[in-house]
Amino acid sequence: MALAGTAIPFAGKSAASLIYSPTILSRPIHVFSKPLQWLGYDALADMLIEAGAEGIDLSVRPGGHVLPEKVETDLPKAVESARKRGLKIDMIVTAITKADDNFAESVIKTASALGVKFYRLGEINYDDSIGIMENIRKVNSSFRKLAELNKKYNIHGAFQNHVGTRVGSAVWDIYEILKDLDPEFIGCQYDVRHAVAEGSSSWVNGFKLINPWVRCMAIKDFKWTNNNGKWNPESVPMGEGTVNFDEYFRLVKKYNVSGPVSVHYEFPPFERFNKEVTDAEKHKLFVTALKKDIDAVKAYREKYQLG
Numbered sequence: 001m002a003l004a005g006t007a008i009p010f011a012g013k014s015a016a017s018l019i020y021s022p023t024i025l026s027r028p029i030h031v032f033s034k035p036l037q038w039l040g041y042d043a044l045a046d047m048l049i050e051a052g053a054e055g056i057d058l059s060v061r062p063g064g065h066v067l068p069e070k071v072e073t074d075l076p077k078a079v080e081s082a083r084k085r086g087l088k089i090d091m092i093v094t095a096i097t098k099a100d101d102n103f104a105e106s107v108i109k110t111a112s113a114l115g116v117k118f119y120r121l122g123e124i125n126y127d128d129s130i131g132i133m134e135n136i137r138k139v140n141s142s143f144r145k146l147a148e149l150n151k152k153y154n155i156h157g158a159f160q161n162h163v164g165t166r167v168g169s170a171v172w173d174i175y176e177i178l179k180d181l182d183p184e185f186i187g188c189q190y191d192v193r194h195a196v197a198e199g200s201s202s203w204v205n206g207f208k209l210i211n212p213w214v215r216c217m218a219i220k221d222f223k224w225t226n227n228n229g230k231w232n233p234e235s236v237p238m239g240e241g242t243v244n245f246d247e248y249f250r251l252v253k254k255y256n257v258s259g260p261v262s263v264h265y266e267f268p269p270f271e272r273f274n275k276e277v278t279d280a281e282k283h284k285l286f287v288t289a290l291k292k293d294i295d296a297v298k299a300y301r302e303k304y305q306l307g
Helices: 041-051 068-083 104-113 132-153 172-178 192-199 203-213 245-254 279-303
Strands: 029-032 055-059 088-093 118-120 156-160 186-191 214-219 221-227 230-236 261-263
Touching: 029 088, 029 279, 041 055, 041 068, 041 279, 055 068, 068 088, 068 104, 104 118, 104 132, 118 214, 132 156, 132 172, 132 186, 156 172, 156 214, 172 186, 172 203, 186 192, 186 203, 192 203, 192 214, 192 221, 192 230, 203 214, 203 245, 245 279, 261 279
Parallel strands: 029 055, 029 261, 055 088, 088 118, 118 156, 156 186, 186 214, 214 261
Antiparallel strands: 221 230
């Protein structure tokens, strides 16, 4: 779906020819490609098909599956590889935080022309020299310009809430940034794992506040671990940690939050895995672990009739 005036020469292929139209799902299950960057585009798609995924949340950022400076040549290749196997690429992950960032318009323009509907923004640190509210004012101003660029190319930019002390850790600060901006073009990629780690029980209030701007979601679980006297949230497979997914998906249904779901894998064998295994053993390990969480999300989707 190339927008008027935004057509790009994709190695002799039209953008429309790369768009696959599988069964329409309001919350298709994508897998964030970060822990699978050792795989080429074809091998990545094959593994995710085997694991039961419905789409790829592709990293299009420095060090990612697609480098921003090569987006016009490489993103069409990745999209074609996925879609010819029946996988969607409704969403990508970028490092973009401002409309005038290097390669920002090129990434947004190319993704939109290929039918990508959502992209995740990069991280933003607080500047302690100007105070919290002045930081919020500055980010709001940057996001306003970014929303205008997104509107030009008919794509949604989503800022992820993330555990820690950066902008967006508390969720209410994302609301303050977004509250006067159009959720059609800019919003929040809501991450329940990070929300629970930061908000314990009050994450529910944060979700109620921010949900009008949520057009895509990130899914993972965690448990608290003590390392030399310091407590940290450690990612684990779904159902082995702290997140109450029943409560979360009830809220998703109640507020009719839809859009693609990105499942994240930040635990062994995807991270902190040092065993020597053969390629065949590695493949089996990864497919088994991928499928476990994908099946868990599908079960919740079916349980709450989320489609």
